[in-house]
Amino acid sequence: MTGPDERTPAAAPAGPTPAAATGPTTAPDGYGDGTRCVHAGLPAPEPGQPFLPGPVFAAPYHLGPAGPPPPGGNGYGRPDNPTRRLLEAAIGELEGGDCLAFASGQAAVTAALLSVLRAGDTVVLPADGYFEVRRFAASTLTALGVRVLHAPTVGPYPELSGVRLLLLETPANPGLDVCDVAGLARRAHAAGALVAVDNTTATPLGQRPLDLGADLVVASGTKALTGHSDLLLGYLATREPALLDAARAWRSGSGAVPGAFDAWLAHRSLATLDLRLARQSANAGAVAALLSGRPDVAAVRWPGLPGDPAYPVAAAQMRRIPGIVSFDLGSADRVARFLDRSRLVFAATSFGGLHTTADRRAQWGDDTPPGFVRLSCGVEDTADLVADLTAALETG
Template sequence: MPLGDGTRAVHAGLPAPVPGRPFLPGPVPAAPYHLDPVAGPQPGVDGYGRTDNSTYRALETAIGQLEGGECVVFASGMAAVTAVLLTTLRSGDTVVLPSDGYYLTRVFAAEHLPERGVTVLTAPTSGPYPAFDDVRLLLLETPSNPGLDVCDLAGLAAAVHARGGLVAVDNTTPTPLGQRPLDHGADVSVASGTKALTGHSDLLLGYVCTRDPQLAATIRTWRARTGAVPGPFEAWLAHRSLGTLDLRLSRQSANASAVSDVLAGHPAVRSVRWPGRPEDPAYGLARRQMRRVPGVVTFTLADKAAVDRFLDASELVFAATSFGGLHTSADRRAQWGDNAPEGLVRFSCGIEDTADLVADLRRALDAARA
């Protein structure tokens, strides 16, 4: 029978019940394993930790069930996205990246792809897009980070596929419970698991999911040869955290809804974006395409000084550059060279009581205005 998100998250990747064994075995921190002294390495039997580990195979099974594809886990989100770029692109190819997406992806592409003969183009998430005639790979990020624009995944995937290209989607912000890119025609879903997927701000992780067995094998080989494997303990922590994903996202999204309403009505705020608000320009597309809107809200105050006053006055909001965790955090994006306005804040709602978070937000915004 079809299962709900909460049930799937709790049971994803768990082994069959065995009396006397834990629900989630592991972690298995071994690097080398015993080999058959005569036959040598055997298929399906762990041989060396850089290519085989039962702990991260269990995590791959779990994430693959949630994304709807074969999963390859990586040591970080950047390791995952660079693996996609460097395994799919060759000299003479063209890649299109989001001009308003995660800026380090653009930095990596600009610094390392042209010297490999790859043409790098950018386009805003909401468009317009260049012609896809010579595009080998279109990398999307929807909602974009930090602007929270949304694009039509199915329409763009159809246009790129008609010209023989591939589509990859950075699914970090929504997670697979908020959006399943492979269901909308994408060839690859890539994400940082450091953020909302695991949600406890205690590990680094990335992953790539695809329904193309050959592409999955290529990505897996790349990981083994470059050594970008996650640690077994991090993989175990991530798998443990998946069980509460549905619960965490539900509270974060509810908090984001309340927070966005407060922000939209406060005189200190110059702009606010959250695709879950009916007034947001991305609302209609997000409602059709996304299974739920994540708990990240972006807003703009007057300048850096206003953001400083806001953070100093808040009792519940931590200054931190990651997002998707249990604790509400805020990040002034311009401090990272993100080509953002000085007063732009990416606000990641945690799982605090909504009333407490709203009250704290109002006090901090009043201080920012003063």
């Protein structure tokens, strides 16, 4: 009998499959992605103890009679939590830098912006990136005296002389454009600017911006990194001690820390990251091929398609392509009919989870056409997902 995983997918990406779609299986440290994800941040084995210790919920900890604990010890739960430190060690291993965990991705981006920028500084933000970052800049950064400029992910970028921070988001959410991180980092550093990269969509298995010259990485761990749609999380990573110290001080002062159980859940979820991304990317490739071949679907984007505008940069820069596909069904009504008729696609915001979801971004005030859809492919069987989308589109 043929099992469900042995069926031939109904569609596959047209043309040659880029190496970046699945990525190399071996990382610079010699271990493959799956091995790294399973072992990242785990403490040394101890007989009778679990592989990943349960969450430490304490707020205060016992102090020594003569004073506070030594550096790195636990004193108070806001700046010090052993469960959170294990998670930070794990994400840091994957990103290739030191990591700080935050209560959400927005908290991590906010920490990067407010720990670096001062009145009179200039920041360049992605014009087509996550709209809440632009909203925060318009409402808060400008009020603090920071000059805010915007540039599309694919450019053109303004003159960077006098810029304090260049924030990139690649692939951009939700349009999926990709920029050359290494090239922009060289240009920014020559002008004296710092570079931060929002790595939410790619994850550290898709690309490691610090290896490409970025000074900071920020991301939402709510999405594909943890992938179970059951927690909120953000993180910041860097190799620069001064940037790490400034962000840590901002986090402690603002209290933007994740809870111990969220940190434990996130670390637990990292073990399957490689497996989840592999299926999500394969599903996205099949879905993108299906949609790009239909005359009733417009503006299909997936950086792994050879004909996609982002393909040349993505194939050279990324180790794997994420499971997100965007397209336009022409109207809000048709999107609603499509979602109503689909049996496998849930209408939901956020992305990167186990279940395939679709979000009509214009309903949130995002600057997208009314029929624009961001589809996040889950881990369903590829043939089932393609068949479901085909039926939903043909009856819609």
